Every structure is written in C-alpha cells, then in structure tokens.
Amino acid sequence: MKAALIKEFGGTEVLQYTEVETPVPGTDEVLVKIHATGVNRLDHYLREGKMMPDIPLPHILGSDAVGEIVTIGADVDEFAVGDKVMVVPGYPMKKEDQNITPITLAPSYGIIGAANQGTYAEYVKVPAKFVVKDISGLSSELAATLPMVTVTGVRAVKEVGQVKAGDKVVILAGNSGTGSFNIQVAKALGADVFSTTISDSNIDFIKELGADKVINTKKEDLVTAVKEWTDGKGADVIIDNLGGEFFSKSIEALKPKGVLVSMGFAASPKVSFDVRGLFFGQTIIRGSIMGTKEDLEFGLDLVRQGKIKPQLGATLPLSEANKAHDLLVNGGVRGNIVLKP
Ligand SMILES: NC(=O)c1ccc[n+]([C@@H]2O[C@H](COP(=O)([O-])OP(=O)(O)OC[C@H]3O[C@@H](n4cnc5c(N)ncnc54)[C@H](OP(=O)(O)O)[C@@H]3O)[C@@H](O)[C@H]2O)c1
Numbered sequence: 001m002k003a004a005l006i007k008e009f010g011g012t013e014v015l016q017y018t019e020v021e022t023p024v025p026g027t028d029e030v031l032v033k034i035h036a037t038g039v040n041r042l043d044h045y046l047r048e049g050k051m052m053p054d055i056p057l058p059h060i061l062g063s064d065a066v067g068e069i070v071t072i073g074a075d076v077d078e079f080a081v082g083d084k085v086m087v088v089p090g091y092p093m094k095k096e097d098q099n100i101t102p103i104t105l106a107p108s109y110g111i112i113g114a115a116n117q118g119t120y121a122e123y124v125k126v127p128a129k130f131v132v133k134d135i136s137g138l139s140s141e142l143a144a145t146l147p148m149v150t151v152t153g154v155r156a157v158k159e160v161g162q163v164k165a166g167d168k169v170v171i172l173a174g175n176s177g178t179g180s181f182n183i184q185v186a187k188a189l190g191a192d193v194f195s196t197t198i199s200d201s202n203i204d205f206i207k208e209l210g211a212d213k214v215i216n217t218k219k220e221d222l223v224t225a226v227k228e229w230t231d232g233k234g235a236d237v238i239i240d241n242l243g244g245e246f247f248s249k250s251i252e253a254l255k256p257k258g259v260l261v262s263m264g265f266a267a268s269p270k271v272s273f274d275v276r277g278l279f280f281g282q283t284i285i286r287g288s289i290m291g292t293k294e295d296l297e298f299g300l301d302l303v304r305q306g307k308i309k310p311q312l313g314a315t316l317p318l319s320e321a322n323k324a325h326d327l328l329v330n331g332g333v334r335g336n337i338v339l340k341p
Contacts, residue, residue, distance in 0.1 A: 035341075217246075
C-alpha cells in the first residue's frame with residue numbers, strides 16, 4: 001500500500017510518500033481501507049522528534065481515520081465487510097488492558113500514529129473493539145476531521161470538566177482544532193462560553209461556533225475579562241489547551257473550587273504559578289488526555305443532531321502530506337486539514 005511516513009525526524013520535507021507492506025489484521029482486528037485521514041498538531045510534534053524521540057523509524061504518522069472495513073479477523077462478529085467506520089484514535093496496545101475503564105487509564109493506552117503505525121496510509125489495522133460505525137452522515141473528508149478533536153472535546157469538557165447547563169466555562173484558543181470543538185461541546189451541554197484568541201481576525205469565527213464572549217488576550221487581560229464576565233465570581237470551569245502563562249491566569253480566573261482542565265500546551269509546556277492562589281481558591285486541577293469509544297459515539301451523536309459542526313480547512317492528496325504539514329506549521333488554515341489516500 002502507499003503511505004506517507006518519516007525515516008528521520010525533522011522539517012516537513014522528511015515526510016515521504018512511499019510503498020510499504022499492507023498490514024494484516026489479527027483475529028480480533030479489522031483492516032480498514034482509509035477514505036480520508038486527519039492531520040493533527042501531534043503529528044507535527046512527532047515529525048519534529050521533540051516528542052517521543054524513541055519512536056522506531058520508519059514511522060507512519062496519523063491518528064484519525066474514516067473508511068470501510070475490507071477484512072475481518074476470525075473472532076470479530078460485530079462488523080461486516082463494507083461497513084463504513086471511524087477508528088477510535090487511541091486505545092490500549094495490549095489486549096489484556098482493553099477492558100479498563102476509562103480506557104485512557106490503561107497502562108498500555110496509546111494514540112494511533114504515536115504508539116503504533118498510523119493512518120497516513122491506504123489501510124490501517126485496528127482491534128474491532130476500537131472501531132465505531134460512522135453515523136455522522138458526512139462525507140469522508142468532513143468525517144475525517146472529527147475523531148481526535150471529538151473524543152478530546154467530549155472527554156475534557158463533559159467527563160473531566162463535568163460541565164453542565166448554566167455553567168460559566170472558559171475555553172481557551174477557540175480558533176484551534178481542539179478549542180473549536182471544546183466550545184461546541186460546552187454549548188451542546190448548555191454552558192455559557194467565554195473564549196480567547198491572539199488575533200482579532202478569529203473573533204467572528206469563534207462567535208459563530210457559539211462562544212458568548214471572545215477576547216484577544218494580546219489586548220485584554222484574561223483574569224480581568226473573565227471576572228467581569230462572571231460579575232466578579234470567576235469561571236466554573238476552564239479548559240486549557242495553551243499552558244504557559246495561561247495556566248496560572250486560569251487559576252486566578254476561576255471561582256473558588258473551580259475546575260481547571262489541562263489538556264494542551266500550544267503556548268508552552270512550562271507553567272509556573274503562585275500556590276497561594278491554588279489553595280486559597282481550593283482550585284481543582286485535572287488532566288485530560290484523548291477519550292474513549294463512548295466519548296466518540298457521544299460526539300458523533302451531537303454531530304448528527306447538528307450541534308457540532310466539522311471544521312474542514314483543506315483537503316490534499318496523501319502524496320502531499322508534507323504540504324499539509326507546511327500548512328499546519330505556517331498557520332493560515334482554519335479548521336482541520338485532511339489527506340485523501
Ligand atoms: N489532551 C489531549 O488529548 C489533546 C488532544 C489533542 C491536542 N492536544 C493538545 O492541545 C494543544 C492544541 O492543539 P490544537 O490541535 O488544538 O492546536 P491548533 O489547532 O494548531 O491551534 C493552536 C492554537 O494555539 C494558539 N496559540 C499558539 N501560540 C499561542 C500563544 N503564545 N498564546 C496564545 N495562544 C497561542 C493559537 O491561537 P490563535 O488561533 O488565536 O492564533 C491557536 O488557536 C496542543 O498542545 C495539542 O498537543 C491535546
């Protein structure tokens with residue numbers, strides 16, 4: 001099969017479109033012919049080699065896949081050849097961990113394309129337990145934008161943040177892949193949403209996603225603006241995909257016993273804060289990583305109801321994976337980038 005892979009870490013030029021062996025599914029696995037695959041920031045971090053530099057090379061990147069089942073392992077009875085499916089973008093790499101709840105806590109939990117060979121390819125093999133029927137009703141391009149951001153958003157906002165109707169929720173970086181879904185999940189759960197950007201040109205888009213209030217954090221202070229928005233009380237929940245200075249500001253912007261969900265580091269992985277703000281405020285800090293099959297199914301149901309809209313920024317052939325990474329690195333594309341094998 002054809003795949004876009006890296007044989008060394010580096011710039012976008014290290015992505016090569018080449019011939020590799022087609023995977024052969026095990027008895028509990030299915031082989032999915034990929035119709036479209038998504039590009040995530042994780043792929044860029046992995047390609048650079050700054051994250052997980054021990055990955056054996058050559059390596060196929062990619063976590064998001066939609067397509068159809070073409071081969072079924074002998075022990076799989078819940079799917080048929082031809083079923084249109086979406087792959088859960090992370091799962092335990094060891095079979096004995098597959099029943100741990102939530103699955104993200106399994107010791108061998110890994111993200112496809114990081115812990116094993118990924119989806120920048122014509123085919124991927126996956127345990128049948130971590131495949132869902134594609135109920136989105138969308139084209140493959142649109143559907144391929146969904147898996148990672150959907151599981152991440154549902155888990156971070158609904159399960160870890162425990163956002164509920166009427167909550168005042170801050171979703172940082174509303175223009176980002178993750179932020180744009182976090183906003184939509186929070187709105188679907190009935191929350192009031194405050195969001196941020198570092199560019200005025202993103203404000204209208206973030207409002208269109210459902211945010212009730214958006215500020216440019218280069219022009220306005222996050223803490224002051226959130227306090228104003230909440231009549232001085234502070235936010236119930238903040239979903240932080242930025243890290244850096246936004247982490248400490250989030251602690252300050254929360255109400256007493258408010259919840260800070262840390263789920264990314266687009267600004268910086270290094271944070272520092274004054275512990276007095278933490279314990280005086282009795283702040284609850286929780287981490288959130290990826291999500292489960294149930295999170296994906298919950299999110300897809302919201303998509304079907306029209307409460308979450310996929311954000312497709314650009315579609316390129318798989319042979320141009322390096323161009324897709326250029327677009328990701330250089331910015332300027334709003335929404336997810338999709339590759340078509
Ligand atoms: N926990 C999980 O399971 C999970 C899953 C997926 C991703 N993530 C992580 O979440 C983070 C975001 O990923 P993504 O794919 O959503 O990113 P993305 O779509 O590439 O967007 C990056 C965002 O970061 C903002 N940004 C960059 N530098 C900034 C700075 N110095 N100050 C303020 N804002 C800044 C940009 O703001 P503007 O749009 O305003 O320019 C942009 O919205 C990454 O660290 C990623 O690894 C975590």
